Structure formats: C-alpha cells, structure tokens
Amino acid sequence: MPRPIQAVISTQAMAHNxxxxxxxxxxxxxxxxASVASQEKTLSCLPSVKAFAVIKANAYGHGTLNALxxxxxxxxxxxxxxxxxxxxxDNGWTKPILLLEGFFHAEDIEVLQHYHIxxxxxxxxxxxxxxxxxxxxxxIDVMMKFxxxxxxxxxxxxxxxxxxxxxxxxxxxxxxGRIGCMSHFANADLDQDYVVQAAEDILGVKHLFTDGPLSxxxxxxxxxxxxxxxQHHENWVRPGxxxxxxxxxxxxxxxLTAEGNITxxxxxxxxxxxxxxxxxxxxxxxxxxxxxKAGDSVGYGSTFTADKPMRVAVIACGYADGYPRxxxxxxxxxxxxxxxxxVGRVSMDMMNIxxxxxPSAGIGSKVxxxxxxxPSIDEVADKAGRIGYEMMCNLARRVPLKVV
Amino acid sequence: MPRPIQAVISTQAMAHNxxxxxxxxxxxxxxxxASVASQEKTLSCLPSVKAFAVIKANAYGHGTLNALxxxxxxxxxxxxxxxxxxxxxDNGWTKPILLLEGFFHAEDIEVLQHYHIxxxxxxxxxxxxxxxxxxxxxxIDVMMKFxxxxxxxxxxxxxxxxxxxxxxxxxxxxxxGRIGCMSHFANADLDQDYVVQAAEDILGVKHLFTDGPLSxxxxxxxxxxxxxxxQHHENWVRPGxxxxxxxxxxxxxxxLTAEGNITxxxxxxxxxxxxxxxxxxxxxxxxxxxxxKAGDSVGYGSTFTADKPMRVAVIACGYADGYPRxxxxxxxxxxxxxxxxxVGRVSMDMMNIxxxxxPSAGIGSKVxxxxxxxPSIDEVADKAGRIGYEMMCNLARRVPLKVV
Numbered sequence: 001m002p003r004p005i006q007a008v009i010s011t012q013a014m015a016h017n018x019x020x021x022x023x024x025x026x027x028x029x030x031x032x033x034a035s036v037a038s039q040e041k042t043l044s045c046l047p048s049v050k051a052f053a054v055i056k057a058n059a060y061g062h063g064t065l066n067a068l069x070x071x072x073x074x075x076x077x078x079x080x081x082x083x084x085x086x087x088x089x090d091n092g093w094t095k096p097i098l099l100l101e102g103f104f105h106a107e108d109i110e111v112l113q114h115y116h117i118x119x120x121x122x123x124x125x126x127x128x129x130x131x132x133x134x135x136x137x138x139x140i141d142v143m144m145k146f147x148x149x150x151x152x153x154x155x156x157x158x159x160x161x162x163x164x165x166x167x168x169x170x171x172x173x174x175x176x177g178r179i180g181c182m183s184h185f186a187n188a189d190l191d192q193d194y195v196v197q198a199a200e201d202i203l204g205v206k207h208l209f210t211d212g213p214l215s216x217x218x219x220x221x222x223x224x225x226x227x228x229x230x231q232h233h234e235n236w237v238r239p240g241x242x243x244x245x246x247x248x249x250x251x252x253x254x255x256l257t258a259e260g261n262i263t264x265x266x267x268x269x270x271x272x273x274x275x276x277x278x279x280x281x282x283x284x285x286x287x288x289x290x291x292x293k294a295g296d297s298v299g300y301g302s303t304f305t306a307d308k309p310m311r312v313a314v315i316a317c318g319y320a321d322g323y324p325r326x327x328x329x330x331x332x333x334x335x336x337x338x339x340x341x342x343v344g345r346v347s348m349d350m351m352n353i354x355x356x357x358x359p360s361a362g363i364g365s366k367v368x369x370x371x372x373x374x375p376s377i378d379e380v381a382d383k384a385g386r387i388g389y390e391m392m393c394n395l396a397r398r399v400p401l402k403v404v
Numbered sequence: 405m406p407r408p409i410q411a412v413i414s415t416q417a418m419a420h421n422x423x424x425x426x427x428x429x430x431x432x433x434x435x436x437x438a439s440v441a442s443q444e445k446t447l448s449c450l451p452s453v454k455a456f457a458v459i460k461a462n463a464y465g466h467g468t469l470n471a472l473x474x475x476x477x478x479x480x481x482x483x484x485x486x487x488x489x490x491x492x493x494d495n496g497w498t499k500p501i502l503l504l505e506g507f508f509h510a511e512d513i514e515v516l517q518h519y520h521i522x523x524x525x526x527x528x529x530x531x532x533x534x535x536x537x538x539x540x541x542x543x544i545d546v547m548m549k550f551x552x553x554x555x556x557x558x559x560x561x562x563x564x565x566x567x568x569x570x571x572x573x574x575x576x577x578x579x580x581g582r583i584g585c586m587s588h589f590a591n592a593d594l595d596q597d598y599v600v601q602a603a604e605d606i607l608g609v610k611h612l613f614t615d616g617p618l619s620x621x622x623x624x625x626x627x628x629x630x631x632x633x634x635q636h637h638e639n640w641v642r643p644g645x646x647x648x649x650x651x652x653x654x655x656x657x658x659x660l661t662a663e664g665n666i667t668x669x670x671x672x673x674x675x676x677x678x679x680x681x682x683x684x685x686x687x688x689x690x691x692x693x694x695x696x697k698a699g700d701s702v703g704y705g706s707t708f709t710a711d712k713p714m715r716v717a718v719i720a721c722g723y724a725d726g727y728p729r730x731x732x733x734x735x736x737x738x739x740x741x742x743x744x745x746x747v748g749r750v751s752m753d754m755m756n757i758x759x760x761x762x763p764s765a766g767i768g769s770k771v772x773x774x775x776x777x778x779p780s781i782d783e784v785a786d787k788a789g790r791i792g793y794e795m796m797c798n799l800a801r802r803v804p805l806k807v808v
Contacts, residue, residue: 001509003485057724057752058802080753081407081802101753104691104720105405123692125767151694151702152718152754186706194706287508288527290555298555302590302598314556316508320461320797325790348461348793349484349505350556363529385789386729389752393724397801398462398485 004285014070028226050075054240113137139177148198180212246388281371299344324384408689418474432630454479458644517541543581552602584616650792685775688721703748728788
C-alpha cells in the first residue's frame with residue numbers, strides 16, 4: 001500500500017468554481033448594462049462571453065482528465081502542452097481548445113489540424129512554420145497574441161496589420177481558419193494604470209479582428225475589470241487559479257475607463273462575496289509520535305527547541321511531496337479537525353507538528369495540510385513565502401490523487 | 405512534440421558519484437587505520453563497509469529505474485515507498501533494499517516477505533503488526549531505528565533492550581530475520597557537539613545487535629565523520645544527495661572522539677577534493693525574444709524595469725516545471741555556453757533572461773538552468789532560498805527525462 005498521504009481532488013468544487021466565475025461575470029455585466037441604459041446610452045445587446053478553463057500544468061496538479069470532468073461546462077479549455085490537448089480530444093472533449101503559448105515545432109501543425117486545436121501565434125517563427133505547411137487538413141484557428149507590457153510573448157500592437165496581412169494570406173490558402181486576438185496582463189491584480197494602458201493598447205487593434213474572438217482577461221482581470229469582458233463581438237475569458245479555489249488577488253471590481261463604450265463606475269457595481277471552494281485537499285497520516293522534554297530539538301538543523309514538555313507528531317508528508325520546505329514554525333494544519341501547527345524544519349518525506357493540546361491524536365490520525373477542513377492553500381503559501389499556484393503545481397507524482 | 409524543455413539524467417554521473425563516495429570512505433578509513441597502527445594500537449582488520457544508495461522520492465526526481473542503472477554497483481538501495489521497492493525487484497535488483505521509514509500497513513508485511521525487503525522498525529505499532537503477522541514466507545530483516553535527537557522517527561536508546569527482546573521473540577517464530585540498528589543525524593553537516601552526543605547514544609547500544617548491521621551515516625556524516633563508518637562488524641552508509649552531484653555541506657572531515665576505538669584526529673586526514681558530477685541537467689529552449697527599451701518592465705508584477713535597451717529572451721521553463729519561482733534577478737543560467745541571468749519574475753510556464761550580450765542567441769538556443777554546462781543546482785538553490793534536494797524532487801512530471 002502507498003504511504004499514508006493523498007490529495008483529494010474535488011471535481012464538484014471545480015464545477016462550482018467555474019459556475020461562480022461565470023455567474024459573477026454575468027452579474028457584473030448586467031449591472032454595467034443597466035448603468036449604461038440608465039445613462040440613456042444605447043447598448044444593443046450584451047456580447048457573447050465564453051470561458052476557456054485553464055488546465056495547464058496537469059491542471060495545476062489536479063490531473064488533466066479530472067479537470068476535463070470538473071470543467072465539463074466550460075466553453076473551451078486553455079493549456080500549454082499539445083499532448084494534453086490530444087489527451088482531451090481523445091477523451092471526448094469536442095469544444096474549443098486553445099494552446100496558450102501556441103505550437104513549438106513544425107511537426108505540431110498536423111496535430112493542430114487533425115485535432116482541431118486553436119493556437120496562439122506570438123512570434124514570427126510560428127508564422128513562418130505555418131507558411132511552410134501544406135494545406136492538407138482543416139484550417140487552424142489562431143489567436144494573434146499581443147505583448148501589452150508583460151514583455152514575455154507576443155507582438156506589439158504596431159505590428160498588428162503587418163502580421164494580420166500574412167495570416168489572412170494563409171487564411172485564403174486554407175491553412176488558417178478564424179483569426180482572433182489575445183493578450184495577457186502583467187499586473188491585472190495590482191496596477192490599475194497599467195491595465196488601462198494595456199487595455200487601450202489591445203482595444204485599439206481589436207477592430208481588425210472582424211471574424212475572430214478577443215481574449216484578454218485572466219482570473220484577476222475578469223473579476224476586477226469586468227468591463228473588459230464586454231468588448232468585441234465575441235469575448236473569451238481565461239479563468240485559471242480561481243477555478244482551483246485559490247484567490248490570491250483582490251476581488252473588488254474596479255472602474256476602468258478605456259477606449260470603448262464602457263461608462264460604468266465602481267460605485268454601481270455591487271457583488272456578494274464570491275465563494276470559491278478548495279479543489280485540492282492534501283491529507284497525510286501521523287506515522288509516529290514523540291514525547292519530548294524541554295530543551296529537546298526537532299528536525300534537521302534543530303531549528304526548533306521545546307521550552308516545555310511537548311507531544312510532537314510526525315506526518316507522512318515532506319517537501320518531496322510538494323509541501324514547501326520553507327513552511328516555518330507556526331504554519332497551520334488541522335488534526336482530526338483541530339487546528340495545530342508545524343514545528344521544526346520540513347524534511348524530504350516527513351514533517352513535525354505540535355499535538356500537545358490534542359490528546360486524542362495519535363498514529364493514524366488524519367492531518368489536513370491544506371484544503372477542505374484545513375487551512376487554505378493561500379494561507380499556507382503565504383506563511384511559506386510562496387503562492388498557491390506553485391504549491392498545487394508542485395504536488396509530487398508520488399502523492400496518489402483520490403477523485404471525489 | 406513536447407515543449408522544448410528536458411532534464412538530462414546521467415546514469416554515468418550517478419555511477420561516478422557513488423564510486424567517489426566509496427573511494428573517499430576507503431581512503432579515510434585507511435588513513436585512520438594507519439594512524440591507529442602508528443600509535444601502536446591494534447586494529448585487527450577494517451570492518452566491512454557497504455553503501456545503501458538512497459533513491460527515495462523517485463530517486464530525487466531522476467527516475468527510480470534510472471537510479472537502478474546508475475547505482476548498479478551499490479551494495480543496497482534505500483527508499484521510502486514499498487511500490488518502488490517492488491519496482492526495483494521486478495527490474496532485477498537482487499541486493500538488499502531498505503525501507504527507511506519501514507512499513508505503514510499490515511498488508512505490507514506479505515510484500516516485505518515475498519520481495520525480501522528490509523524494513524526499519526521505528527514505532528511500537530510496527531512491532532505490533534509484526535506480532536499479528538503469520539509466519540508464512542521468509543523472515544523479514546529489520547533495522548531498529550533509534551531517535552538520536554532528530555525527534556522524528558525512532559526509539560530512545562533506553563528502549564533498546566525492551567524492543568529487542570520482542571524482536572528476538574519474533575525471530576524465533578520465523579517472522580523476523582536479521583536484526584540491525586540504525587539512526588539518522590539531525591545535524592551531521594553542522595554541529596559537532598550534537599554528533600558526538602548522538603553517536604555516543606547509538607554506539608552505546610550497538611553491541612546488542614550481534615547478528616545485524618549498523619547504519620548511522622548519511623551523505624554528510626559519512627564524509628565528515630568517517631570514523632563512524634568503522635564501527636560495528638558490519639556498517640552500512642546511506643549516501644543520498646551527494647550521489648546526485650549536490651553537496652550543500654562542508655566536506656572537511658572532522659575528528660570525532662566517541663565511544664569506540666577511534667583515535668585518529670583531523671590532522672592525519674588528507675583528502676583530495678571530491679569531484680562530484682551533476683546527474684540532472686535542466687535545459688530549455690528560447691521560445692521568444694523581446695527587444696525592450698529603457699523603462700519597459702518584464703514579467704508579472706513588473707518587478708524588473710530596464711534602465712537601458714535590452715534583448716530579453718523567454719525560455720520554456722517555469723515554476724510548474726519545478727524551477728523555483730523565488731529565483732530572483734541575477735540567478736545564473738547559460739545560453740549556448742555563455743553565462744546569462746534571470747530578469748523579472750519566474751512565471752508558471754516561462755521565465756525571462758537577459759541576452760543583450762549574446763547576439764548569436766535566439767529562438768531555439770539552448771539554455772541550461774542547472775547542471776552540466778550551466779550553474780550548479782546548489783548555486784541556483786542558494787539564490788532562490790532553497791536547497792538542491794528540493795529542486796530535484798520538485799522537477800515536474802511534465803518535464804521529459806532524457807537518459808544518457
């Protein structure tokens with residue numbers, strides 16, 4: 001039998017979180033629309049807003065196929081690895097799939113055609129590979145990716161016409177299908193000035209993309225700047241981390257005045273708290289108990305020394321399972337539902353907690369490291385100087401996933 | 405095709421590192437023996453010293469089966485997961501296997517018998533499970549584990565006789581085979597006073613284990629306190645991290661006066677530098693290049709702003725691959741053999757480096773994040789506030805391993 005550690009994955013919580021995001025966007029949009037109408041402006045109708053559920057990195061550690069089940073109601077899926085895209089198609093996913101970084105190799109083009117996978121185009125070399133491709137197979141839908149200050153992937157907006165001309169040429173040849181545009185904000189969670197400028201940048205070129213969608217909002221942007229989800233005739237948001245119950249950003253909507261028809265201000269927006277549920281719960285058993293006396297130390301480097309007699313439990317979880325080694329003294333856990341905390345340094349396969357106040361706890365007791373019934377992953381991440389995303393992704397292969 | 409990232413695993417480097425450890429221990433032992441002889445004391449003969457190569461946590465991220473090949477010359481293997489032990493047996497490993505944390509469930513006992521796996525016994529509940537076991541199958545070799553100040557797993561030395569009596573009773577019944585003893589130091593790399601005390605503690609009970617081996621030295625202890633490898637009639641060291649080319653501890657041998665015949669002092673010990681080789685090399689391609697101007701920022705949170713025009717490359721590696729998100733500005737990499745460094749925040753699937761000084765670098769250039777031809781994993785870990793062990797173990801499943 002495996003070591004007594006497991007990550008419980010809740011596809012129901014995934015579905016719930018997706019529904020929360022969709023509902024929140026709809027509510028915000030209605031409020032904006034109402035506000036615009038009250039100002040006697042015409043809003044013909046709300047544009048279609050769809051969501052790519054982002055499932056890159058093995059669905060943030062949750063397992064790609066589990067995510068396929070949890071996000072069955074998403075309008076599309078966004079990911080990085082072409083093999084994951086094929087896996088989703090092979091397991092029955094028929095709705096759109098977007099490769100967020102696009103393809104990397106000439107050999108990938110046939111796969112995109114065969115499996116009907118939409119690709120980001122962020123660099124001229126991808127365009128050149130498409131130009132060398134044969135037109136056999138179905139046309140490939142593409143999203144031209146713009147660099148709006150992240151300076152990671154994408155073209156500058158002044159290159160839009162130039163690249164689009166080439167893409168339209170490929171469209172005529174039957175290599176390329178629909179042509180949309182996308183961007184990724186560097187600071188959607190923090191810096192309003194940045195978002196205004198980045199949004200103006202991409203909204204200034206969106207009119208060129210008459211037949212394809214626009215996609216600019218990640219989790220933070222879709223929740224904080226809902227006005228952006230009203231742009232263009234077809235708008236796709238790309239929620240990621242919040243689908244997994246982690247919300248490390250402020251969820252207060254912000255008024256944004258950018259190029260476009262949006263005139264709503266923050267004052268008109270009123271939302272109930274969003275209730276995201278944890279989708280991953282990391283649980284390990286107590287495998288040993290040590291009764292120590294004042295002056296005894298615990299763990300590598302003897303970083304913790306007891307100042308009184310204590311009962312210390314050893315848990316079958318360490319940094320090689322993905323728990324952060326940097327989690328300091330005091331990082332919260334729960335033991336059979338009772339709060340407790342880490343003592344001593346987290347080692348590779350084990351860690352220690354203080355159970356002096358829980359006499360009923362002993363070998364076999366269940367300890368929740370994060371998730372349902374325990375501390376939130378963001379709380380643990382915060383203590384450890386990390387972020388929830390990173391800890392989910394770093395969950396080790398050796399930790400069995402139990403899907404509920 | 406997969407994203408352009410891979411971890412190159414060198415089984416030859418693994419074999420080399422194991423040979424280095426074995427050679428180093430032999431050299432130190434000879435020097436100690438010579439010293440003892442020169443002091444006209446009698447040293448009948450050097451005891452047998454064997455090495456359990458530690459391959460827990462998927463062989464520190466290298467792949468269990470790759471480790472099986474790399475450490476073919478080890479005398480035994482040490483690990484945590486019983487499934488890994490079975491995997492090794494199924495793939496032809498016939499020499500000893502030690503489960504360092506022992507077994508966890510009653511169901512495991514049959515597997516230990518069937519596959520001839522040695523188990524640590526660190527808690528009374530394991531003893532009780534053995535007492536309830538049937539005597540069918542071969543006797544199970546055990547190592548009684550002592551807690552010498554780590555306060556993690558193990559019995560206190562005053563419990564030795566008590567537990568040993570129970571184990572010998574099981575031996576008579578044919579449930580238990582050889583009975584050895586082991587311990588794990590909390591501070592082998594740092595604190596000499598601690599090691600003296602811990603060593604005295606376990607050396608004080610070793611005489612009780614007449615038919616089984618003694619195992620107390622991990623990587624750090626076997627290199628720093630070679631005298632300890634001379635104790636008992638059969639001594640097993642348990643090198644771990646240094647087998648993978650990471651040496652985050654001081655390798656200067658230290659004189660240790662503990663109970664026993666060891667009288668050598670540091671002054672007689674003279675060793676050439678140990679040359680460990682990296683066993684894991686993480687390589688990713690440049691997938692985009694951005695020419696940025698003074699005042700432009702890079703990455704999430706805009707944590708880096710250029711003060712002059714720069715050429716910034718995006719690499720297909722992020723924290724979801726196991727590269728530490730905490731790696732700051734200046735963390736070293738090499739690009740086609742030329743040193744360069746990280747700029748901006750490491751994101752989930754990508755990171756940025758400055759290639760202003762490498763005009764030949766472009767899309768497709770190979771970037772070594774750590775390992776052969778690049779910075780050492782310890783150097784990167786140090787910058788990122790982590791340790792090499794952790795980064796190896798956290799290498800993500802999605803990174804293809806290429807074995808050389």
